[in-house]
Every structure is written in C-alpha cells, then in structure tokens.
Amino acid sequence: MSDPAVDPEEVRHVAxxxxxxxxxxxxxxxxxxxxxxxxxxxxxxxxPETEREADLSNVMRPDETRESLxxxxxxxxASDTEEGQFKGPKVS
Amino acid sequence: MTAxxxxxxxxxxxxxxxxxxxxxxxxxIFCGCSTDVADAEPNTHxxxxxxxxxxxxxxxxxxxxxxxxxVGKAIDADIPEETTFHRKNYYYPDLPKxxxxxxxxxxxxxxxxxxxxxxxERRSVDIRRAHLEEDPGSIKHVREGSGPLESRTCxxxxxxxxxxxxxxxxxxxxxxxxxPDFRAPGEVRSFLEKLExxxxxxxxFDATRDGSLRIDANxxxxxAGEVDDAGDIDESVLEDAxxxxxxxxxxxxxxEQALSFEASRQRKLIQSGRAVExxxxxxxxxxxxxVSMRSKEEEKDYRYFxxxxxxxxxxxxxxxxxxxxxxxxxxxxxxxTEYGLSEEAASKLTSTKQVADFFEDVxxxxxxxxxxxxxxxxxxxxxxxxxxxxxxxxxxxDEVTRLVxxxxxxxxxxxxxxxxxxxxxxDTGDDPDTVVDREGLGKTSGDEVQQAVVDAIDENPDAVEDxxxxxxxxxxxxxxxxxxxxxxxxxxxDVNGLxxxxxxx
Numbered sequence: 144m145s146d147p148a149v150d151p152e153e154v155r156h157v158a159x160x161x162x163x164x165x166x167x168x169x170x171x172x173x174x175x176x177x178x179x180x181x182x183x184x185x186x187x188x189x190x191p192e193t194e195r196e197a198d199l200s201n202v203m204r205p206d207e208t209r210e211s212l213x214x215x216x217x218x219x220x221a222s223d224t225e226e227g228q229f230k231g232p233k234v235s
Numbered sequence: 236m237t238a239x240x241x242x243x244x245x246x247x248x249x250x251x252x253x254x255x256x257x258x259x260x261x262x263x264i265f266c267g268c269s270t271d272v273a274d275a276e277p278n279t280h281x282x283x284x285x286x287x288x289x290x291x292x293x294x295x296x297x298x299x300x301x302x303x304x305x306v307g308k309a310i311d312a313d314i315p316e317e318t319t320f321h322r323k324n325y326y327y328p329d330l331p332k333x334x335x336x337x338x339x340x341x342x343x344x345x346x347x348x349x350x351x352x353x354x355x356e357r358r359s360v361d362i363r364r365a366h367l368e369e370d371p372g373s374i375k376h377v378r379e380g381s382g383p384l385e386s387r388t389c390x391x392x393x394x395x396x397x398x399x400x401x402x403x404x405x406x407x408x409x410x411x412x413x414x415p416d417f418r419a420p421g422e423v424r425s426f427l428e429k430l431e432x433x434x435x436x437x438x439x440f441d442a443t444r445d446g447s448l449r450i451d452a453n454x455x456x457x458x459a460g461e462v463d464d465a466g467d468i469d470e471s472v473l474e475d476a477x478x479x480x481x482x483x484x485x486x487x488x489x490x491e492q493a494l495s496f497e498a499s500r501q502r503k504l505i506q507s508g509r510a511v512e513x514x515x516x517x518x519x520x521x522x523x524x525x526v527s528m529r530s531k532e533e534e535k536d537y538r539y540f541x542x543x544x545x546x547x548x549x550x551x552x553x554x555x556x557x558x559x560x561x562x563x564x565x566x567x568x569x570x571x572t573e574y575g576l577s578e579e580a581a582s583k584l585t586s587t588k589q590v591a592d593f594f595e596d597v598x599x600x601x602x603x604x605x606x607x608x609x610x611x612x613x614x615x616x617x618x619x620x621x622x623x624x625x626x627x628x629x630x631x632x633d634e635v636t637r638l639v640x641x642x643x644x645x646x647x648x649x650x651x652x653x654x655x656x657x658x659x660x661x662d663t664g665d666d667p668d669t670v671v672d673r674e675g676l677g678k679t680s681g682d683e684v685q686q687a688v689v690d691a692i693d694e695n696p697d698a699v700e701d702x703x704x705x706x707x708x709x710x711x712x713x714x715x716x717x718x719x720x721x722x723x724x725x726x727x728x729d730v731n732g733l734x735x736x737x738x739x740x
Contacts, residue, residue: 191568192635198510204267204297206296206297211280211281217279227400230397231730233397
C-alpha cells in the first residue's frame with residue numbers, strides 16, 4: 144500500500160459521523176492505531192479460499208404478530224426516560 | 236452559466252421525487268412487532284430487533300416482500316433475480332442500531348413507470364427504482380419546564396432534550412425513486428395522487444395512517460430551450476444545473492406548494508444573475524417556504540455495506556405468483572366499455588377503490604346510469620362541497636343505496652332526493668327514510684296529482700286559452716301551479732303529460 148491509509152483529517156471526519164468528540168492528542172493516537180489496524184487486516188489477503196457453506200436465500204417469516212416487550216422492559220436499559228420514552232440530549 | 240444573458244431567459248423546472256410510503260402489513264419488516272401503533276402508548280411495540288439490542292437478528296417479513304412485489308407489478312418494474320439488503324450508517328437517535336437496513340445496489344423493483352393524467356393529458360413518469368427499508372422511530376424535541384409534555388414540545392432549535400418512541404421503528408417502507416421527469420409542481424401532485432390510488436387498490440397502503448407518505452423532491456432549473464418536444468432534456472444539461480433537495484414534505488398539496496416555492500426562488504436567483512447553491516432544504520408547511528438545511532452527510536459518509544444478517548432474496552418468480560387486483564386505469568377503461576360511461580365519469584368513479592366498488596354495487600342493483608349520476612355527480616359533488624372524503628361516509632353506503640332505491644322505485648323525485656335528502660343526510664347524519672318523512676317528500680299519490688291538475692286548469696283560464704293558442708310557455712306555468720299545489724313532490728314530467736292529456740280531452 145502506497146498512500147497512508149488514514150490521515151488525521153479522516154479520523155476527525157469519521158469521529159464526527161459517529162458523533163464522537165476526540166481531543167487533538169486522541170486524533171493523533173487514533174490515526175496511528177488505524178494505520179496499524181488496517182495493516183493487520185492485510186493479513187487476510189493471504190488467506191486461501193476454502194470450501195464454505197452453500198448460500199442461504201429467501202429466509203423469511205410469515206407476517207404474524209408476536210408479543211412485544213412491555214414498556215418497562217423496553218426502557219430498562221435506558222439511562223434516562225420520561226413519560227414512557229427514551230430521553231437523550233438535544234440533537235442538531 | 237453566465238449572468239449577463241439571463242434576464243430574458245425562459246426557464247423550465249426539472250423535478251424528481253423520492254417517495255416513502257409505509258407498507259400496510261401486520262408486523263414490522265424485520266420482527267414480529269405489530270405495526271398497529273396509532274393509539275398505542277410509547278415504546279409498547281418494540282422488541283430486541285427493532286430496539287437494536289446486541290445480538291438480535293432481523294428476519295424479513297414475507298408480507299412486506301409480497302407487498303413490494305405487488306408494487307413492482309403495478310408500476311411495471313423488473314424484479315431482479317436476486318435482491319439484497321445493506322446497512323446505511325448514520326448516528327441519529329431515531330435509529331436505535333445507528334444504521335438503517337435498506338437496499339442499495341440491488342433494489343427489489345427496477346425500471347418501472349407510472350401513467351397518470353394532469354389537466355386531462357396523459358403523462359408517464361419513469362421510476363428508476365423502488366426499494367424496501369425500515370422506518371426510524373419518532374423523535375420529539377422538548378424544552379425543560381414544569382408544564383405538561385405536549386406544551387413543551389418545540390422546534391429542534393429551541394429544544395433542551397430529545398424524547399424517542401420506537402413504536403414506529405421497523406415499519407416497512409418502500410422508497411420509490413422517479414427519474415427527473417416532472418416539469419411542473421402540478422404534475423407532481425397528480426402523480427402522487429395516482430400513486431396513492433394505485434397503492435390503495437393494491438391494498439398495501441393506508442393513506443389515513445399518520446406519516447404514511449413522506450416525500451423528498453429535487454428541483455433544478457434549465458433553459459426552456461433545452462427541453463425537446465417530447466419533454467426530454469440532455470443528460471449533460473441536467474448534470475450542469477445545480478439542484479436542491481427539498482425534504483419534509485408529507486402531502487400532495489405540500490409537494491406542490493414546496494416545489495412552486497422552490498421553482499420561483501431558483502428562478503429569481505438565476506434571473507438576477509446569482510447561482511443556485513446545491514444544497515438540502517427543509518420545507519416548512521406552516522410558512523409554505525423552504526429553508527436551507529446544513530447537510531452533514533454525503534452518500535459516501537453512509538458507508539453502505541451488505542447486511543450480513545439477511546441472506547439475499549430470490550423472488551423474481553413471485554411476479555407470476557402474487558396476484559394483484561384490477562388497477563384504476565384498467566377499471567376506468569372497463570367502466571367506459573361495460574357501463575357506457577363517459578371518460579370523465581369513469582375517471583371520477585375510479586379515483587379511489589372505495590368509490591369504484593360502491594358504484595359497481597349500486598350499478599348492479601339498479602341501473603348503471605342512475606348509479607353513475609348518484610355516485611359520481613351527486614354524492615362526490617356534495618362530499619366535495621363539504622370538504623368531506625368518501626372515507627368519512629364509508630359506513631353509510633347502505634343509506635346512500637337506500638336513497639338511490641327510493642329514486643329508482645319512484646318513491647321520491649330525483650331533485651328532492653339530491654337537493655334535500657342527500658344534503659340533509661350529510662348535514663344531520665339522519666338516514667334517508669327519516670329525512671323523507673320529516674320533509675314530507677314521499678311522492679304524492681296519483682289521485683292527488685290528478686286533482687291538482689284539474690284545479691290548476693279551472694283556476695287559470697287565461698293560461699288555458701294561451702295554451703290552446705299555441706303558446707308553449709303556458710304549459711310551463713300550469714306545471715308550476717301543480718307543483719306548488721303538491722308541495723314539489725310530483726314529478727314535473729308526469730305533470731306535464733297529465734296536463735296535456737286533460738287540456739286535449
């Protein structure tokens with residue numbers, strides 16, 4: 144691979160997309176780590192092709208209602224709730 | 236594009252649509268939660284799949300795929316041999332998984348078209364693709380405070396926090412993408428009306444469901460001279476024109492309004508020598524305008540990749556196996572040939588499936604012409620006048636049928652039936668027999684009419700003389716006299732005949 148796979152700008156952009164706030168030193172560190180991680184994945188290029196399971200297709204279920212979770216169950220992992228709804232910070 | 240020559244330029248709008256429709260299924264697209272969430276408490280129709288809990292696996296709802304195939308048949312699209320699902324990645328709280336399962340490079344419907352008419356002219360718009368995806372949840376923007384929640388929901392800019400209900404998350408959606416074939420906002424409206432009509436005929440769509448139709452529209456302006464006689468425009472011209480995408484449109488009327496605003500906004504910019512910025516804009520229904528929206532993501536930012544939890548679908552043969560009902564165009568043509576109706580009447584009667592079904596029911600019992608007059612003219616006319624829809628009275632079809640029966644059996648006059656009984660039925664909610672009794676509209680019996688005819692002749696010797704002198708107006712005067720005596724309940728045609736008989740004897 145010739146180009147550097149990841150530059151700091153790209154890390155910043157991906158962090159923005161993921162709504163993750165990174166400090167400058169974190170961006171630097173992640174940039175290096177991303178390069179290492181992607182390099183490590185290159186090992187997959189050397190994996191030989193092997194036999195595999197036949198592809199599945201048309202895995203469907205009938206249009207029949209199944210019981211849903213109760214409101215309490217649905218909300219049990221939420222850090223904050225209000226009137227039966229998940230509560231989170233404002234969005235832009 | 237240079238500004239100098241722009242002043243006298245004639246411009247033409249180029250419009251394409253992305254229409255999102257909710258498919259009417261019992262359950263969500265990837266789980267068994269019910270889609271019947273209209274009056275439900277928030278977050279009572281969820282499960283690990285539609286909440287995006289770790290380890291939960293989606294399984295495609297056969298009913299949603301069947302509905303998509305029906306749509307494909309109706310718009311004459313190809314159903315490819317293999318169709319797959321992708322993950323569209325973006326972070327927003329309405330999306331519990333942080334990605335939306337949708338289709339990307341192999342949508343279930345490709346290369347279709349839809350014909351519709353606009354101001355009496357037939358138009359056809361090409362549909363590039365239609366694909367399946369899941370609806371996100373519903374978000375409320377809320378201000379802090381002590382009042383009830385409803386009073387604190389507000390615009391996104393003024394909000395302090397967000398509340399999310401995932402009942403809607405996972406409702407099957409079909410996104411229908413047209414080619415940029417529209418040349419005017421009015422065409423868009425007619426197209427949407429036709430699309431909704433077809434979807435309702437197919438039984439895959441419920442227009443009364445809140446949020447069942449959402450539209451994104453893109454619009455650009457090109458030199459009118461670039462549009463050839465067939466309405467086509469060269470690809471390169473389209474690519475050069477800056478276009479805006481207008482989001483947040485939720486009705487036919489809204490689409491026409493938003494695009495009219497956007498077309499005139501762009502026209503003004505270009506004619507004053509300024510450039511149209513390529514951007515996403517938000518339609519504000521209250522103000523009828525569009526405002527610029529900071530758009531953060533480009534297509535590549537969605538990092539689409541195959542949804543490995545969903546094997547591909549191979550359902551092209553369903554096109555032959557899944558039946559669809561007679562569609563509005565075919566039905567309209569049949570109404571013309573089978574019942575001898577005019578194009579106009581047939582169009583009105585096939586505008587919705589409910590109207591067409593009701594017409595056929597009445598036509599079968601009585602007479603096609605009578606049924607056409609009553610359903611297409613009288614009923615739809617009076618509903619329209621009251622800003623009502625056929626769905627507002629669909630539990631009273633038997634009452635309307637009874638009214639037509641009263642006319643068919645000569646119990647009341649057509650005029651009274653329409654102008655008094657039907658109107659009162661709609662205004663008061665009473666059934667036809669009640670109105671007839673209350674207003675004393677039962678047709679006067681033959682003897683009474685005969686007596687009134689004799690009386691009218693005795694009391695008006697001058698008119699009788701005029702009649703014998705060949706003055707045709709005299710008979711009308713006498714008919715009027717008889718109608719007055721019978722309180723309008725006699726049939727004017729019959730009275731005319733009886734008078735002539737009596738006068739000639």
